[in-house]
Amino acid sequence: MIKNYLKIAWRNIVNNKVYSAINILGLAAGMAVALIIGLWVVNEYSFDKFLPNYKQLYQVELNFTTQHDGEHTQTAMAIPLVDVMRKEIPGIKYAAETDWVGWQWHSLVVGDKKLYLNGGAAAPDFLKIFQYPFVKGSAKDALTDPYSIVLNESTAKALFGNADPINKFIRIDNQQNLKVTGVIKDIPKNATKQFTFLTPFSFKEQTESWMKSARTTWTNNSFNAFVELQPGVTVEQIAPKIKNLVYEHSPQMRPGKPEVILHPLKDWHLYSDFKNGKAVGGFIDYVRMFSIIGILVLLIACINFMNLSTARSERRAREVGVRKAIGSQRSDLITQFLAESMLITFIAFLFSILFVQLALPYFNSLVDSAISIPYTNSIFWGIMLIYVLLTGLLAGSRPAFYLSSFNPVKVLKGSIKEGKSASLPRKILVVTQFSCSIALIISTIIVYQQIQHAKDRPTGYNAARLMMTDMSGDLNTKYDALKNDLLASGYIESVAAASSPVTNIYSHMSLDKWPGKSASDEAVNIAAVFVSDDYFKTLGMTLKEGRDFTHSWTADSTSVILNEAAVKRIGLKNPINQLVTWNGNTVPVRVIGVVKDALMDSPFTPVEPAIFSHGHVANNIMYRLLPNANTQDAIKNLTKIFDSYNPAYPYIYQFVDEEYNHKFNLEILVGKLAGIFAGLAILISCLGLFGLAAYVAEQRTKEIGIRKVLGASVSQVWLLLSKDFILLVGISCIIASPVAFYFPQHWLQKYDYRITIGPVVFVLSAIAAIVITLITISFQAIKAALTNPVKSLRSE
Amino acid sequence: MLSLQHISKYYQVSGLKNFVLNDLSLEIDQGEFVSIMGPSGSGKSSLLNIIGMLDEPSEGYHYFAGHAVHQLKEKQRSALYKQYIGFVFQAYHLIDELTVYENIETPLIYQDFKGAERKAMVADILDRFNIVGKKDLFPAQLSGGQQQLVGIARALIAKPKLLLADEPTGNLNSKQGEEIMELFRKLNKEDGVTIIQVTHSEKNAEYGSRIINLLDGKIESSKQL
Ligand SMILES: Nc1ncnc2c1ncn2[C@@H]1O[C@H](COP(=O)(O)OP(=O)(O)O)[C@@H](O)[C@H]1O
C-alpha cells in the first residue's frame, strides 16, 4: 500500500515540476538552515567537553564589591590563594596556578626558525587537571623541570620539522634554553582555552624578577588558577569552604570584600558574563537566539508546503473523491498524503544535506569553527530520521487532514470550490510567515544600526596609520635609540611607548586620596597606563588643560595626567596642580594635565577613569606612519630597524584601526548570521508566495478572461491579483513590529553605549517587504493579465 | 438486499428545507437489475449516492444486507461498503496519475488483498474485459469507452454484490453504450451481481428487470419488465 502511495506521490512530483521544485527547494532551504544551526548549537555545547573529567574542573575567580563599581568578577588572583586551596581544602584534588595562558606572547627560536607565539606558564598539575592528549611525553612529569617546555603538535612541527622534538632545546625570548619534554595534540577549535605551548610556572618564578615575592603576596592579583575536585565532591560542598579565604588571609584585600568562587569548565564558553558575582549568561544568549531563528525558518518552509498543498487541493479533490468511492477510508487517505509529504520531505532533506555541505566551509570561516556533517555517526542519522519524520509531519499533517476530509459526492460533482474555510487558515499562515521574516529583517537592521552607532562613536584618538608592536626582548631597554632610528627612517611621524596598547587596558590600580574626598568615599579603581613622552601626541589625543610629560624620564616622575572621566568620578574642581595619591603609595603625585576621554577598551562601554603616569615600563610601542609613506616600503624598512634591535624576535605589527575593528567581531558576526537567516526566511516566504500567486492566477483565469473582454487593463488585473497579498504583508508588518522592537531592545541592554530604536527602521522594512512582495507576485499577476482572454475562456 | 424507508434528503437554503428526496421508500432484492430514470434534478444521483453510502439521508431508515446503515459509524459503513458495493460514474473518474493496471488494483489495496492475489485478480479482469494491452497506459491515453471499461473493471474487481452505475453510458456513443449494457446484463445473469443504474436512455433502461421513474424526489412509477 505504501508502495502505491509513494508511486503516486512520485508521479505527482514529476508531473508538476514547478510546484514540486518550489516545494522541495523551499523545504530544503529551511531544513538546511535548521540543520546548520543545529550543528552549530551542538558545536557550541560541545566546547571543552573533549577533556576527560570536565565536570570536575573549575577556574578560581574572585568577586569584589566596591562603592564605585558595584560587584564585579575577575579571574585575576594571587598565588598564595592557590597554595591555601591546594594544601588546606579537602575535596580539591589538584590546583594549578598559571599566568595568562594563551595571552602571553613569547619568541621561540630553534636554529634559524623564529616564532612569536601565544602560550603561558603553568604549574605541573595544570596538565593533570586538563588532560590534553599527549603525542609525546606525559602529563606526569612534563612541567616538573623548570627549564622545560611543552609544545602543541603544529608548533613542534614548525620548529623541528619531522624530527623528534623530545629533549631538544628551544631558546625562549632570547634569554633561556628550554628542553622539550612533551608534545600535546593541537587544542581543538571547540576549546575555550587556546595556546600553543606551556612553560613551567617555576621557570617564570625563577627568571622574572617581579615574581620574587609573588608566592607570598596576597595583593598581587596577576595570575589565574584552576582546580579539579575529588570525584563525588560537588562545587556546593566546596564553595562555603573557599568563599572567605582571601578575606581571612589578607587584611589589605578586605576593603574590596573579596569572595572566592569556582567557575565550572562546562560553563566557560556559554556562561561567561557575570552579574552580581554570578554567571548569568553570555554566548548562550546567542545560541538560544539562533536556535529560535532556526526553528522559525524551518516553520516558514513548512508553511509553504502546507499552503501550496492545500491551495492545490482542487486538483487533488477528485482523486480523493474517487478513492473514497472505491473503498478508501479517511485514515487511508491521511496515510497516503502523509507518505507523500514524507517523500517530499525526504527529497528536500537530501538537498538540504547538499546545501549544508556546500555552505559549511563558508559558515565555518564565518564563525571560526570546524563543524562538519558527522556522516559516520549513527546517532546523527537517527536524529536526522526523526528530523525528517517530524518535519514531514509538521508540513504534511494539515494538507493530509484537509484533503482527506473532502466529501466524495461533492467533489465528484465538481462542486468543491474552496471557500473561506480553507483560505482563512492559509492567510493566517502567510501572515505568520511574513511576520517572522519581517521581524528577523528589522532585528538584523537594528543590529547593524547598533554596530554602526558604536563605530561612529568618537574614539578620542586618531587610529589612521597608527601601528603598534609588543615591546618584547630588548626593545624596552633600547627604546630611546629605537625611537630615534624610527623617526630618522623617513617613514614615521611620531613614536611613543606605553604599558598597554591603544586598544586595551592592562592594569587597574587604586586612586586612594584626592582633594575633597569625603570620609565615606572609597578608593576608586582606575585604569593605569605608564607612558613615554609624546604618547598623547602620537595617539592624537587632546589635552583639555595642563601640559604633557616632558622628554626627560626623571623630571615628571611625580606627575600624573588624568582623563576627564577620572576627574568627573572624583569630582575634582580645578584639577591642575592638585595632589593625589594612588596605588597604595604614601607620597602624593601632582596632576599636571587632563586629557580628553579616549576609548581604550570596549566601544560599547563608558570611558573608564584613567590615570597616566610617566614611566619606563612599556609593553607596547606605538608609531604613526607619515601621511605620504608607502606602507609596503615602510614595513620593509621597519622590519630592518626592529630586527637590528631585537634579533631573536620576528617583527610583528598591528594596525590600530584593524585591532579596534576586531572589537566588533561578535556583533558583526551576529549581524551577518542574522542577515543571512533573515534573507533566507524572506526568500523562502517569497517562494511560497510565488506559488500561491501562481495558484490564484490559475484559479481566476476565467474571471480574468471575462474582465479583460469587458475592458480591464493590465494594471487593473495586476492590482486585482496583488491587493490581497499586499494586505497580508501589511498586516504582517504590523504584527512583526512589536516583536522586532522587544527582542532587539532586550539585546541592546547588553550595551551601555547603544542606539534608541526609532520608527524609521520599521517604516523602511515595511516598504521593503511590500516591494519584495510586489516583485514576487507581479510575475504571475502580469503573466495572467497579459494572457489572451479568448484562450483562457475557450479552455473552460 | 436493501431497503430504504421514508428516506428524505434536503438542503437548507436560507432557512428553507429544499427537498431533493422526499419520503421515499424502496426495496431491492438480490439479483435484480434496476434502472432509475427521471428528468434532470429529480434526485436520481442523490438516491444512488445514499444507496451507495457515499452520502447520508437527512431522515429515514436504510437497511443493507441485514445492517441498519443509519445506525452505523463511519468506519463500519466504510467496511460494509468495501465488501459489497462497486461504483461506476458517468465521468469515469479514473485517477490520472495511475495506470490502467494500478487504477483497477487500487480497491484491492484498500481491502488488504495480498500482492500475489491482487496480481492474479487484476490479470483475470483485464483478460475478461479485453484490455490487457492497455494495462500500462494512463487514463488520458484512452478513449471514453475504454476509460469507462476500466471504470467498470475497477468497480467489479473486488467482486461486489451490488453494482451502482450513475449514467455509465452518458458520455459514450450508442455503440459503446450497448457494449456496456451487454456487459451489465451478463454480469447480472451469469454472476448474479445486483445492479442499479441511472440512465436517460429508454433503450438502456430496458436491459433492466425493473424501471423506476423519479420525479421531484418521489417515485412516480415503477414497472417490472
Ligand atoms: N450540495 C447541494 N446543495 C443544494 N442542493 C443540492 C446539492 N446537491 C444537489 N442539490 C440539488 O438536488 C437536486 C437533485 O440533484 P441530483 O440528485 O444530482 O439530480 P439528478 O441526478 O436526478 O439530476 C438538484 O436540484 C440539485 O440542485
Ligand SMILES: [Mg+2]
Ligand atoms: Mg445526476
